[in-house]
Amino acid sequence: MKFLKIFKNGLWDENPTFRIVIGMCPTLAITNAAINGLVMGLATAFVLLTTEIIISLVKKLIPENVRIPSYVLIIATMVTTVDYFLQAFLPGIASALSLFIPLIVVNCIILGRAEAFASRNSVTDSIADALGMGLGFTWALLLLSSIRELLGSGSIFGYTILGAWYPPMAIMLLPAGAFISLGILIGFMNFISRKGVK
Amino acid sequence: MEQFTHILLLFVSTVLVNNFILVRFLGICPFLGVSNQIGTAFSMGLATTFVMTLTGMASWLINTFILEKFGLQFLETVTFIIVIAALVQFVEMFIKKTSPVLYKALGIFLPLITTNCAILGLALIITSEAYSFIESVVFGFAAGVGFTLAIVLMAGLRENLEFADVPGVLKGVPITLLIAGIMALAFMGFSGLIAM
Numbered sequence A: 001m002k003f004l005k006i007f008k009n010g011l012w013d014e015n016p017t018f019r020i021v022i023g024m025c026p027t028l029a030i031t032n033a034a035i036n037g038l039v040m041g042l043a044t045a046f047v048l049l050t051t052e053i054i055i056s057l058v059k060k061l062i063p064e065n066v067r068i069p070s071y072v073l074i075i076a077t078m079v080t081t082v083d084y085f086l087q088a089f090l091p092g093i094a095s096a097l098s099l100f101i102p103l104i105v106v107n108c109i110i111l112g113r114a115e116a117f118a119s120r121n122s123v124t125d126s127i128a129d130a131l132g133m134g135l136g137f138t139w140a141l142l143l144l145s146s147i148r149e150l151l152g153s154g155s156i157f158g159y160t161i162l163g164a165w166y167p168p169m170a171i172m173l174l175p176a177g178a179f180i181s182l183g184i185l186i187g188f189m190n191f192i193s194r195k196g197v198k
Numbered sequence B: 001m002e003q004f005t006h007i008l009l010l011f012v013s014t015v016l017v018n019n020f021i022l023v024r025f026l027g028i029c030p031f032l033g034v035s036n037q038i039g040t041a042f043s044m045g046l047a048t049t050f051v052m053t054l055t056g057m058a059s060w061l062i063n064t065f066i067l068e069k070f071g072l073q074f075l076e077t078v079t080f081i082i083v084i085a086a087l088v089q090f091v092e093m094f095i096k097k098t099s100p101v102l103y104k105a106l107g108i109f110l111p112l113i114t115t116n117c118a119i120l121g122l123a124l125i126i127t128s129e130a131y132s133f134i135e136s137v138v139f140g141f142a143a144g145v146g147f148t149l150a151i152v153l154m155a156g157l158r159e160n161l162e163f164a165d166v167p168g169v170l171k172g173v174p175i176t177l178l179i180a181g182i183m184a185l186a187f188m189g190f191s192g193l194i195a196m
Helices: A002-013 A024-029 A035-058 A064-089 A092-100 A103-105 A109-116 A123-153 A175-196 B002-017 B028-033 B040-068 B071-097 B101-106 B109-114 B119-127 B133-161 B173-188
Strands: none
Touching: A002 A092, A002 A123, A024 A103, A024 A123, A024 B028, A035 A064, A035 A092, A035 A103, A035 A109, A035 A123, A035 B028, A064 A092, A064 A103, A064 A109, A064 B071, A092 A103, A092 B119, A103 A109, A103 B071, A103 B119, A109 A123, A109 B028, A109 B071, A123 A175, A175 B173, B002 B133, B028 B133, B028 B173, B040 B101, B040 B109, B040 B133, B071 B101, B071 B119, B109 B119, B119 B133, B133 B173
16 A cells, blocks of 8 residues: 555656656657657666665665765766666667766665665665656656657657648757756646646 | 868767767756856856766777776776766865865756766767867767857747746747757758868
């Protein structure tokens, strides 16, 4: 019961992208194609899951004063693993994401959850939190990148959805389109959650 | 002379054409979080520029004399993040000792800079582009100037927005993102300026 509650928390109530608004750099930078958004989300979710498990296991061994550097080291190790994995198995996507894979290290979501959750909760709860937050981040990226790919090149995951009649809006694939579509999307999410309260 | 022109072009292209915030999407967190007032935004920009210039220097030295020499490139991410954290801590201690006035202005922003992805991004770009030492330093400084420019412009716009009647659901982050989108459009005008 508790597991599900913590899991759901990350998916909607405290969704990292739409509610807390952290981890903005990858959210804006790589969401120009749906596949990039999906891979980036899953890579971040994987790093989040492994680091939360490790940190919740060793939390009693790490002295209070050096906990942040220790967490950063654990995170950086996992990120390097993911980086090399993607370069080996998905070279095309790895080169599209380029800089933003190593930059998962400084994604505030990871250090934030490590400090706020994994360092003071049990392993099971940490797994629930990591899965919720990780998948919450993934669906947010997937939604944003699908919208941008659909409007920017008329396709999703490379499959043409809007036919030849549709003039692609190249602006959606450019930086300006990223800012504007995320702004509208967050406004829309605020609108939905406000209706739910009333 | 040719060298000088090259450095100058690198500077202009990093500040305007490949602006760290609006084109490369690095350092969005402080851009959205610390852009309420021009004063604080400027201090944040100053602190970031300072650390970025030093990072440009340090990352080149470490990459050339340690990572490449001993074939340790796979430790790149781990090394750079530790170096940046140590560097920020060192800068904080140094400023605290030498200039209490500056420390008062920049103090609270310095720890935040460690998790600013623009800094780590800078170090990683320097290694992947194989810049020379001078280029690395200029690149770091120019990236900081570009960051300051964008964040101060944004703060100026947001200060004026205080008096605007923004629809409830768009208040806060969404309207800031929309403004950033329009700013990014404006910065696209620079894109043909220099081909690098």
